[in-house]
Amino acid sequence: MSTITFLEKQKKKLENQLRVLWSQINYCEDIETSSLALSDYLFNMKKIYMDYTRNENYITLMAERTKQKIDLQLSLFLDGLDKMIQLRENYSEINVKIMELNKDNIEVDKHLRQTFALLQSVSSQTKVLAINANIEAHRLGAQGAVFKIIASEVRKLSDITNESSSNITNTTSKLTSQTSEMTQILNENSNTLINVVEELEQGKDSFVSMYQDSENIVNESMVLDDKLLAIYELIEKVNVMVEYNRASYTNVKKILREQVDLTKEMLHDFNQELGVPTNGFSLIDSTDLYKSFYKSFKEENVEQCISLIQHALEKGEEASFITTHILERTVETVGKEQIDRLVPLSEIYVNGRIIEACMDILLPLLEKDHKKENLGKVIIGNAYGDYHALGRQIISTFLRMAGFDVTDLGLSVSNEAFVEAVKEQRSNLICVSALILHTAEEVVQLRDLLDKNGLQHVKILVGGAPFNFEPRLVQKVKADAMAANGIEAIKVAKELLGLMHRKVEYK
Amino acid sequence: MNSKERLVGAVTFQPVDRVPVIPVALSQGSKLLNMDLPTYQKNGVHIANGQLKLLEQLEHDAVFGVPHVVEDLVPWGSPLTYYKNGSPTLSKTVIRKFEDIVDLKVPDPSDSLETKESLKAINILAKEVGHHTAVIGALIAPFSLPSMLMGTGPFMRLLLEEDKSGDKYLKMLLDKCRRYVVSWAKQMVEQGADIIVMADGIASETVISRRLFQKYVHPLVIETIKEIPVPVVYEAVGSTQGILDLIATTGAVVAIIDYKDNLEECKKIAQGKIAIMGNFNNIEMLYWNSIRTQLEVKKAINKAADGYGYVLSSQGPEIPYDVPFEVIETMVRATKEFGKYK
Numbered sequence: 001m002s003t004i005t006f007l008e009k010q011k012k013k014l015e016n017q018l019r020v021l022w023s024q025i026n027y028c029e030d031i032e033t034s035s036l037a038l039s040d041y042l043f044n045m046k047k048i049y050m051d052y053t054r055n056e057n058y059i060t061l062m063a064e065r066t067k068q069k070i071d072l073q074l075s076l077f078l079d080g081l082d083k084m085i086q087l088r089e090n091y092s093e094i095n096v097k098i099m100e101l102n103k104d105n106i107e108v109d110k111h112l113r114q115t116f117a118l119l120q121s122v123s124s125q126t127k128v129l130a131i132n133a134n135i136e137a138h139r140l141g142a143q144g145a146v147f148k149i150i151a152s153e154v155r156k157l158s159d160i161t162n163e164s165s166s167n168i169t170n171t172t173s174k175l176t177s178q179t180s181e182m183t184q185i186l187n188e189n190s191n192t193l194i195n196v197v198e199e200l201e202q203g204k205d206s207f208v209s210m211y212q213d214s215e216n217i218v219n220e221s222m223v224l225d226d227k228l229l230a231i232y233e234l235i236e237k238v239n240v241m242v243e244y245n246r247a248s249y250t251n252v253k254k255i256l257r258e259q260v261d262l263t264k265e266m267l268h269d270f271n272q273e274l275g276v277p278t279n280g281f282s283l284i285d286s287t288d289l290y291k292s293f294y295k296s297f298k299e300e301n302v303e304q305c306i307s308l309i310q311h312a313l314e315k316g317e318e319a320s321f322i323t324t325h326i327l328e329r330t331v332e333t334v335g336k337e338q339i340d341r342l343v344p345l346s347e348i349y350v351n352g353r354i355i356e357a358c359m360d361i362l363l364p365l366l367e368k369d370h371k372k373e374n375l376g377k378v379i380i381g382n383a384y385g386d387y388h389a390l391g392r393q394i395i396s397t398f399l400r401m402a403g404f405d406v407t408d409l410g411l412s413v414s415n416e417a418f419v420e421a422v423k424e425q426r427s428n429l430i431c432v433s434a435l436i437l438h439t440a441e442e443v444v445q446l447r448d449l450l451d452k453n454g455l456q457h458v459k460i461l462v463g464g465a466p467f468n469f470e471p472r473l474v475q476k477v478k479a480d481a482m483a484a485n486g487i488e489a490i491k492v493a494k495e496l497l498g499l500m501h502r503k504v505e506y507k
Numbered sequence: 508m509n510s511k512e513r514l515v516g517a518v519t520f521q522p523v524d525r526v527p528v529i530p531v532a533l534s535q536g537s538k539l540l541n542m543d544l545p546t547y548q549k550n551g552v553h554i555a556n557g558q559l560k561l562l563e564q565l566e567h568d569a570v571f572g573v574p575h576v577v578e579d580l581v582p583w584g585s586p587l588t589y590y591k592n593g594s595p596t597l598s599k600t601v602i603r604k605f606e607d608i609v610d611l612k613v614p615d616p617s618d619s620l621e622t623k624e625s626l627k628a629i630n631i632l633a634k635e636v637g638h639h640t641a642v643i644g645a646l647i648a649p650f651s652l653p654s655m656l657m658g659t660g661p662f663m664r665l666l667l668e669e670d671k672s673g674d675k676y677l678k679m680l681l682d683k684c685r686r687y688v689v690s691w692a693k694q695m696v697e698q699g700a701d702i703i704v705m706a707d708g709i710a711s712e713t714v715i716s717r718r719l720f721q722k723y724v725h726p727l728v729i730e731t732i733k734e735i736p737v738p739v740v741y742e743a744v745g746s747t748q749g750i751l752d753l754i755a756t757t758g759a760v761v762a763i764i765d766y767k768d769n770l771e772e773c774k775k776i777a778q779g780k781i782a783i784m785g786n787f788n789n790i791e792m793l794y795w796n797s798i799r800t801q802l803e804v805k806k807a808i809n810k811a812a813d814g815y816g817y818v819l820s821s822q823g824p825e826i827p828y829d830v831p832f833e834v835i836e837t838m839v840r841a842t843k844e845f846g847k848y849k
Contacts (some may be wrong), residue, residue: 177623342746345714349663385588385596435825437790438593469766469790
């Protein structure tokens, strides 16, 4: 090999290195920018914490206040209950006494009735005696006048005795009946009181358990407050770390710039040696290409994006460099920008169309140069019964761009077809897209069918509205993970296939 | 105050006794009637009976005369595939290429078994309970109908391409869909529907930008609502907060909002202009129990029941078939208990 050829080759390598260095500098700038955004997020998180708790164990205090109120009420309740129990006992005693009194009354009544019977008999005999005395007095004539008076008085006495004993008996009977009525009322009252006390005693248990619950809430709140504080402290640490990282990247950028200058000098030397003028055009070009491409991408200008890539390829830029440093980087940057705002599906659709159009140009070249990154085979399709293609197509495009070999089975794919494709392609990952809940639930059957076919190692990645609404659905349908958008799909697919160091549990 | 008076009052910002509650329970009637879902969905009498049974048990504030809105596609020539645990899906794409739009005939909306049965259901409900409870008819809005006729991807392409390089087929297609929607709504109204819910599946900011909504959806909705002789409830199916101010000027009386929308913020935007309805996460409801539901009801009422103009409900399209019945029961009971307007 001649020296010139050697120098030209080395020069070419240096130029490539320079492009990579510029790309690295740009990445550093991206990281610096996103670090700033990250700091803002962290600041907002801290603010939310401070606004909510004012760092005063807000939740615990509130729980403690509630507990104290319940405690006070419980004391009042228990005090009242004790009094009621005392009352119930007093009532029982009164009841016993009244019952005894009632018993005595009945006895008195009985004795009085006997006495009355005796008195009635005495009165009746006295009456007979008075009548006979009267007859005898009449028979005696004038001598019997005094005796007649006595007989008449004896009769009156008999009548009075009779009437009085009858009155006494009536009064006693009334008294006995009233006492009995009173006993009944007292009995009823006593029963009501017993029932009330019983109910209150039952209520006491739930009151006490309510108090215990409130105590548990206080304890749990203390834990929660501590956890919140721990999160807050971690946020502060992360914030510091982010700042350090930003500073580090600034330094890396500085070092890279020095490296750029050194490479430029070397290139200058090479050019001098080769006798050609130094041309900075291609060096600035890669940065400009990224900026122009990014601008056109944001403006959703497919034609301009394609034209920029074609132009770059014509100028000798490598397909692998464009894929990684221009296309993927643009998608990453746009993805980051989209975190903080609602991105309409129409925009994602257009992004996908641009990527697709660019990949149509780049993929054949990558394959030709054997530089196509192959991250593995992926099967994708809509769940059985699902006819919503858009999401699936977008994910498919993103996965292709990332270097996955994607087989798209299309709309409403039967579980059997998924399994068949997995076997045929020897794929370890199936992506299922579903817009409707009951089609999303088809994934359960897919998992079962895979397992029955000895394909337990095959992972299922799901996506679509029902999963976005309720991530627990992922677990319910026995999927391995979900992805809400294209960028996430790339990341999760890599993780599921063990292509990333960090293993994240998505369930 | 009966349900109808309450609903009308609430959505027009007038004092009413409590927040109205409308669980969008389109399929639960089949459970109450002990029949499988497809049998239920295909028969207007069953649909009406299911709704009446639901009303008898829950005493909520409106009944629905349709089992789903996918039926709107049947008269266009797309048969449905039925499932035992959810809404049917379409089994055919009507428009295969853009050129098909030119010859596409607007069908008579009642020209299918499914839509005929829905009209029957509306008729029965109107006769049975229409004097005290609002009967709701529901349909797909004209902007979203094309995505069902041709697939969302192709429609999106048509929309974006023609947005960029000028109209060719889009206007024609949207106009055909608008005529269909107006005619379908009128037929429902003739049978006794008091309210029409217009579900615009791809009109929210989840799918298109505010600019596209303003340019294509907004005028189309205005034009459509103008011709519907009863109040219209508009549902953008997805994030609504960012376009709620525009929806408020369409002539719709109520806007259904998404679970991700901030209910409090939406209420502020809508206050005095348009009532809002929502916004339980209907898929999350699968995992709720009675206590959780009660908390969600209280949360929603705290956020939105300020100055009337709020109807408690879930987001569209419906409460899934497998959501526990106690959740729906609690949703209604708790709204009655705590749904006081401030």
